[in-house]
Amino acid sequence: MDIQVRPAKRLQGEINALSSKNYTTRYLLAAALADGTSTVNYPAHSEDSDAMRRCIRDLGAVLEEKDERITITGFGRNPRPVKELNVGNAGAVLRFLMSVAAFSPEITFVNVYPESLGKRPHDDLIRALEQMNVRIDHNGGKLPITIHGGDPRGGKIAVSGKVSSQYLSSLLFMTPLLEEDSEIEVLDDLKSKVVVGQTLEVLEQAGIYIKASEDLMHFHVPGRQKYLAKNYVVQGDYPGSAAILAAAAVTDSDVRIHRLEERSRQGERAVVDVLKAMGVSLTHVDSTVHITGNTRLKAVEFDGDEATDAVLAMVSAAVFAEGTSRFYNVENLRYKECDRITDFLAELRKAGADVEERRSEIIVHGRPEGVEGGVEINAHFDHRVIMALTVVGLRSKQGLFIRDAHHVAKSYPQFFDHLRSLGAEVNWM
Known part of the structure; x- marks a missing residue:
């Protein structure tokens, strides 16, 4: 649509901020x-988190959900043997479960989004x-992927962190x-160290002990551990809220977003500091x-x-700033649902933004007077691109x-409903 x-x-x-997809x-x-x-309290409801629900249920977990709480009876290190798993378009879910699938004799992860996750x-x-x-x-390293496991072994393991931290996680x-x-x-290198944190x-919290080096490049993991059954509370989501905050920053606004912890370990919390640095009138209490x-x-x-996951929203705010903004060390944006540098900047140019790309940088020459818009934009099936382009459309x-x-x-089903509740005119065609 x-x-x-x-x-x-x-x-x-x-x-209220939606619940964190990453933590859920x-x-x-x-x-x-x-x-x-x-028990998981205040779990996120999105295509990604729903994909994890669906897949762990297929693997033998028992889930019961009521109101803002979900109870899960786990399968430990003995997942149910299934032939196929469908993670939808959820890259993190795929990568997390590829390792879990190693405990099973044979599982194939199917390719249902050949133009995105595929x-x-x-x-x-x-x-x-x-x-x-x-x-x-x-x-060729892409879906479909079949894991022939049953007897995975520890020891010395080397993994690259250059493309994504999800492999390490x-x-x-x-x-x-x-x-x-x-x-x-x-x-x-290791990308997105904050997410590894x-x-x-x-x-x-689950009772697992891991000794990590200070630079998060070496880990000692004792074997024969057990996950403890625990009670978890999901905090509010900064990556999704970043687009709402950016929208408020570039428009005439008076907006409050609740459930965003000041001391959160989410790296995207930086959006608050970036918007302050851009001169936005903002408090966080x-x-x-x-x-x-x-x-x-x-x-x-x-x-x-x-x-x-907040970079594109900050770029959208910078489109309307005075001067030239630079977002660097962002090459891993190229390996998401789409190439979030080349593809995203191509659409920003259609809208009238003045932007440049480097291999690992986004350069934005701001236009405080605004951009023309009035065009049709291709969001490349990417939820972050959709939210960031919406910010540009509003201004x-x-x-x-x-x-x-x-x-x-995929991450924020209520995004347009929330904008509409704040007075934005967004209409499904």
Whole structure:
């Protein structure tokens, strides 16, 4: 479905941040790997988190959900033998479960999004699992992928972190259940270290012990551990809220977003500091961010590696700033649902933005007077691109038509409803 985004006259009101997708998927997986029944409070509802629900249920977990709580009876290190798993378009879910699938005789991950997840590489995780006595059939590192497991072994494991930290997180979830101790060495660079910190935080809460080096490049994982059945509470989501905050920053607004913890370990919390640096009138007190937007924005420079899922929203705000902004160390944006540098900037140019790309940088020459808009935009089936382009449409002179905008449901199904509640004119076509 396509959506029409009209220029915003004013955004005003308050909303609760949706629950964190990243924490929800991790808590669901930790609960599934436990022997016993865990509870996850305020779980996210999105295509990604629903994919994790569906897959762990297929693997033998028992789930019961009521109101804002889900109880999960786990399968431990003994998933039910199934022939196929469908993760939809959820890359993190695929990568996390590839390691879990190593405990089963044979599982094929099917390719149902050939134009999105089907194009994404998983070679680095495949090579790591092959070091662990796991045989894998694959399509040049891409889906469909068949895991021939049953007897994975620990020991010395090397994994590259250059493309994605999700490969490392996948191994960190699985290796504590092995009979042997494991030593994991990260090769090359490690992207999104903050997200690895979230994985370690969840594992610690689940009773798992892992000794990590300070630079997160070496890990000692004792084997024969067990996940404990625990009670988890999911915090509010900064990556999704980043687009709402950016929309409020570039328009005449008075907006409050609740349930955003000041001391959250989510790297995307940086959006608050970036918007402040851009001159936005903003306070963050008692887990509520309050923005009153009506001033001219200033350009910024920002290292995007620790806030990957908020970069596009910040770029959209920078489109209307005075001066030239630079977002660097963002090459891993190229390996998401689409190439979030080349593809996203091509659509921004259609809307009238002045942007440049480097291999690992996005350069934005701001236009405080606004952009023309009035064009049809291809969102490339990418939820983050959809949200960021919506921000631009709200400040454009003629609005934007965004194709396939329903894919925003991958992480934030209520996104357009929340904007509408704040006074935005967004209409499904």
